[in-house]
Amino acid sequence: MNKTGIIHARVEPRTKKKAEGVLKKLGMSPAEAIRLFYRQICLRGGIPFPVLIPNELTKKTLDKSAKGQDVETFDTLDEMFESWDK
Numbered sequence: 001m002n003k004t005g006i007i008h009a010r011v012e013p014r015t016k017k018k019a020e021g022v023l024k025k026l027g028m029s030p031a032e033a034i035r036l037f038y039r040q041i042c043l044r045g046g047i048p049f050p051v052l053i054p055n056e057l058t059k060k061t062l063d064k065s066a067k068g069q070d071v072e073t074f075d076t077l078d079e080m081f082e083s084w085d086k
Contacts, residue, residue: 019033
């Protein structure tokens with residue numbers, strides 16, 4: 001397939017670095033990830049994941065979490081699952 005279409009996008013440097021780190025672990029280049037994303041848009045006829053506007057509770061929870069407030073941490077998954085039973 002002839003790959004001559006070009007996409008230019010500006011992304012925050014921190015987001016770019018973090019995303020490229022994840023892609024590297026997956027063995028993918030940014031270009032491959034973009035091609036995959038575009039193919040999925042074509043196949044599904046839309047964005048290939050839900051894009052939702054968070055409700056107020058979700059917004060507050062995400063804000064608190066980003067600030068490290070009311071966050072629980074666990075040393076193992078078993079600990080986390082056990083906490084759900086309490």
